[in-house]
Amino acid sequence: MYQPLADELRPKTLDDVVGQEHILGQGALLRRIIASGTIPNMIFYGPSGTGKTTVANIIAAQTRWQLFRLNATTASSADIREITAQLDTFLAPNGVLLYLDEIQYFTKKQQQSLLEFIENGKITLIASTTENPYFYVYNAILSRSTVFEFKAVEPAAVERAVRRGIAYLEEKNGVTARVDPEAVRHIAAACGGDVRKSLNTVELLFAAGRTADGVVPITLEDARALSQRSAMRYDRDGDSHYDIVSALQKSVRGSDPDAAVHYLARLLEADDLPSACRRMLVMAAEDVGLAYPLAIVVVKSCVDAALQLGMPEAQIPLAEAVVLMATAPKSNSANEAIHAAMADVRTGRSGDIPRQLQNVHADGTGFEREQGYLYPHAYPGHWVAQQYLPDALVGTTYYHYGDNKTEQAARMYWDNIKNRSK
Numbered sequence: 369m370y371q372p373l374a375d376e377l378r379p380k381t382l383d384d385v386v387g388q389e390h391i392l393g394q395g396a397l398l399r400r401i402i403a404s405g406t407i408p409n410m411i412f413y414g415p416s417g418t419g420k421t422t423v424a425n426i427i428a429a430q431t432r433w434q435l436f437r438l439n440a441t442t443a444s445s446a447d448i449r450e451i452t453a454q455l456d457t458f459l460a461p462n463g464v465l466l467y468l469d470e471i472q473y474f475t476k477k478q479q480q481s482l483l484e485f486i487e488n489g490k491i492t493l494i495a496s497t498t499e500n501p502y503f504y505v506y507n508a509i510l511s512r513s514t515v516f517e518f519k520a521v522e523p524a525a526v527e528r529a530v531r532r533g534i535a536y537l538e539e540k541n542g543v544t545a546r547v548d549p550e551a552v553r554h555i556a557a558a559c560g561g562d563v564r565k566s567l568n569t570v571e572l573l574f575a576a577g578r579t580a581d582g583v584v585p586i587t588l589e590d591a592r593a594l595s596q597r598s599a600m601r602y603d604r605d606g607d608s609h610y611d612i613v614s615a616l617q618k619s620v621r622g623s624d625p626d627a628a629v630h631y632l633a634r635l636l637e638a639d640d641l642p643s644a645c646r647r648m649l650v651m652a653a654e655d656v657g658l659a660y661p662l663a664i665v666v667v668k669s670c671v672d673a674a675l676q677l678g679m680p681e682a683q684i685p686l687a688e689a690v691v692l693m694a695t696a697p698k699s700n701s702a703n704e705a706i707h708a709a710m711a712d713v714r715t716g717r718s719g720d721i722p723r724q725l726q727n728v729h730a731d732g733t734g735f736e737r738e739q740g741y742l743y744p745h746a747y748p749g750h751w752v753a754q755q756y757l758p759d760a761l762v763g764t765t766y767y768h769y770g771d772n773k774t775e776q777a778a779r780m781y782w783d784n785i786k787n788r789s790k
Contacts, residue, residue, distance in 0.1 A: 373533055373571040374564040378422055380429070385419050386529050386563060387521030392423070398516050402427055409486055411471070411505060412496040414518025417562030420496040424467045427494065433465040440473035448481050455490045464491055471495035472504035479506040486512055520561025527556040529563050533570040534586065541574065545584045551591040558595035569594050609640070613647050616690075621655045625694035632690050636683050645671040648689050659699035659772035666692060699770035708766045719758030749785035 379385045382392055382399055391398040401407070407427060412420040428435040436451050451466065471479070485491035486509070493513065497504060501515055530552050534545050551573075559566040570586075572594050577584035612634050619627035635644040648671055652664040670689035674682035712718065724741040742752045757764060769779040 372568065373537065374417075374567040377529075377533060377536060377567065378425070379419075380426065382423070382426060385422060385426075386525040387561075388419055388423075388518055390519070391516050392419075398423075402430060405431065407431055407465070407492055407494075409493045409509075409513040410495070411501050411510070411513045411515045412494065412518055413501050413515055414498070415520050415561060416498060417559075417564035417566075418518040418521055419563070420518050421467070421469065424494045424496070428465050428467070431465060433492070435465050435467065437467045438469070440468060440470045440478075443468075443474075445478055445481060448478065451491075452485055455485065466491050466493050468493060468495040470497060471509075472497045472499045472501075476506050479509050483508055483512075521563055522561070523553070523556040526559060526561070526563055526566050527552055530555050530566050530570055533567045537570065537574045538584075541584075543574075543582050543584050545574075545577075545586050547586040548588050548591075551586050551588045554588055554591045555595060558591075609643065612638075613643055616644075616647060617651050617655065620651050620690060620694045621698065623694055623698065625691045628690045628694040629687060632686060633683075636679065636686070639679070641674065641679060641682055644686055645674060648686065648693075651693050652689075654700060654703050655698055656693050656696045657699040657702050657770070658775050659697035659770055660774065663693060663696055697772045697774075699772050699775060701768055701770040701775060705767035712761070712764070717760065719760035721758060722755050724754065725756060749788065751782075751785050753786075 382402065385392055390396060393399065412423065414420060434454075438447055438451075451464065455464065466482075468474070482491060482493065486493055493509070495501075495505070495509075495513070501510060505513075534547060534552075537543075538545050555566050555569050559569065569591065573586050573590055574584055576590065576594075577586070612631055616628060616631035616635065619631055632644060635641075635647075648667050649664070652667040656663040667689045670685035673685040677685070742754050744750050744752050744754075746752075755762065769775045
């Protein structure tokens with residue numbers, strides 16, 4: 369039966385695991401916990417192909433507990449009942465180790481069904497997830513578990529796994545690989561930190577290799593052809609999506625055009641044009657704001673052009689927009705003002721609208737009162753002192769002029785007019 373290379377070479381000891389030095393290196397916390405033999409409930413969080421399942425298998429082998437595996441994408445409540453039915457029987461006299469992959473796909477009720485057995489220690493849970501467990505895992509499970517983050521494996525570490533895979537296939541197939549070192553480096557870099565993906569590439573290169581006299585060429589050209597776009601980690605509903613759009617906005621806000629263009633490229637390479645366009649409009653209003661009021665007009669034009677053009681040409685106006693915003697002066701004064709005003713409204717701090725600002729629609733129906741509204745355009749400078757805020761909010765300041773040239777010019781203009789009118 370066919371077995372993928374990544375499974376054939378799955379490490380049997382912690383020393384064989386590539387990457388994750390921060391938790392598995394000599395003296396690191398998770399390594400010490402495993403060595404102690406006292407295994408707590410744990411949640412392994414991180415991207416695919418970073419060793420979560422491998423480490424769970426190593427733990428199971430070292431503890432010699434009865435191991436059950438479930439994948440939450442296909443498992444049901446019946447599968448859980450089948451496991452719990454074996455507790456306290458000769459099949460599992462000392463409890464079981466349950467490895468639950470992709471726990472984020474279990475419903476709250478399914479996760480709750482494990483609580484009783486986790487609480488009394490009859491089930492030791494090792495769950496894995498590619499999504500942030502603090503968003504997707506039931507709080508009662510989280511409170512009884514320790515979260516360990518697995519990180520994308522660095523290219524240097526992946527390269528060791530690639531060379532190991534090549535050596536293994538040479539021996540298994542009785543061939544010699546003629547390896548271009550650049551091909552190995554490319555595979556290690558292009559897999560996006562996913563060791564499984566890199567080994568899949570190696571396996572395909574051997575399968576597609578034109579063997580002559582027992583020689584399999586591993587070329588850079590073939591490696592590039594097999595790893596196109598493979599470095600992308602992206603899920604429009606997952607952490608990677610929100611991480612990229614967050615990084616894009618923070619790079620623009622931080623006035624770093626190079627980083628901003630990089631994160632825009634990652635969105636576009638993942639074919640997520642709508643998210644890029646939406647985020648552009650948010651940044652123009654939230655981060656550039658009144659320091660360059662025309663930014664939102666320019667950005668809206670670039671977004672409209674991008675949506676009409678489609679990819680790949682859409683990248684041009686969007687790049688112009690992101691560079692414009694990254695290099696433009698910044699102000700969040702309007703954003704801060706509306707947040708402060710919304711906070712007052714939500715907490716009931718408002719009051720009646722002053723009579724002089726009310727609509728006159730009721731006048732002539734028996735409710736006539738002197739309105740007393742002063743028409744600003746009838747006064748010098750088109751301004752006259754008048755109460756606009758409700759009585760309960762008189763003296764409240766929501767908007768503070770930003771320290772950029774545009775807003776400071778507006779401040780000086782109105783200070784001059786208002787001081788003349790005193």
